[in-house]
Amino acid sequence: MGLSTLGQAAGMFAVTNIDDLVLLAVFFGRPGSAWRVVAGQYLGLLGILAVAVVGALGAGLLPGAAVPYLGLLPLFLGLRAAWQVWRDRGADEGGDAPEAVGVLQVAAVTFANGGDNIGVYVPVFTVAGLGGMTTYIAVFLAGVAVWCAAGLFLATRPPVARTLARWGHLVLPVVLIVIGLSILIGGR
Template sequence: MAYVLGVLGVAIVTFTSTNIDDIFVLLGFFADPKFRLRQIIIGQYLGIGVLYGVSAIASLLALVIPAAYIGLLGLAPIYFGLSRLWELWNGGEAGDNPQDHAKASAGHGNIVAIALVTIANGGDNISVYTPLFATRSAYEVLAIGCIFAVLTAVWLGSAHSLVNHPKLGAPIRRHGHRVVPFVLIALGILILYEAGTVTLFR
């Protein structure tokens, strides 16, 4: 039971920390009458699916490279977390402008545009998912993929609700990006520990 809860917890924390800014992008799509509900759902799942698939394939490097060295990729989420902390310290705001994404997608199929925006917005996710998958069994990677699919539905539902209740979204827009850096740093440390990478520094 503890094992299952552990995998579930890691999947939830990983997805949430790497996709929190996706909420704001989805808010932009749901608020734009040019995009239909079906198009947004399909496009979002395609984008998340590509990020997951690329990361899973890249993690196969663990078959020929010791896990301790693969675990060095855990430095990536730590780097991104520190970078976001630096941006916040200097008064910068993390995240993208959904309206800019909508303009960029003009002239293309809505589903393809949404998928591309999701992939571009989640480009850093691959650096986080790859080392995580490389230190997990095939069963765990598949289970994490299923959890990601469920959480994507939760993200879509949440964004749709927030569009209809804008006041509820204000606190998230104001404080959400401040929490993400710390979660990314913690996730990177977890990857380094579980892969045994810390032994390389002894």
């Protein structure tokens, strides 16, 4: 596989994961979460890739009709986060720092948010063959590192960091709920 495949893989990763940048910035804005976000992002992508590879190899693990239901994961997590914000609404403003996100929480959101990507990856992997599929997977795994660096960069910019510190507890539930609903409604 040549540079053409590398470029196609990089372009496909960027296009299918652009929405992750905002989510990553929000996750990285939570104190003490950096390694958990990176680990969760990789774990979620590995789940997406595993399903896409199995699908490309003909097992048909995830039928197209099931993809929209992946939106239930971020929707549930968003509603849970919103409940926590509502429950803590009267708490002291100078109280505890926001809770760090967990690896499995990030992985679940990444997997659910990437559920529609499976529909793109399966036919491409099928046509690319084993060698091409390996190249795509390697590029996607490298892409996660780039995406995490970009999300961390955004989260650490003073204006973004101030905004996340002030409003991040509200932004996370909204982003997760919007992602969940968009997957549920926009599914096939």
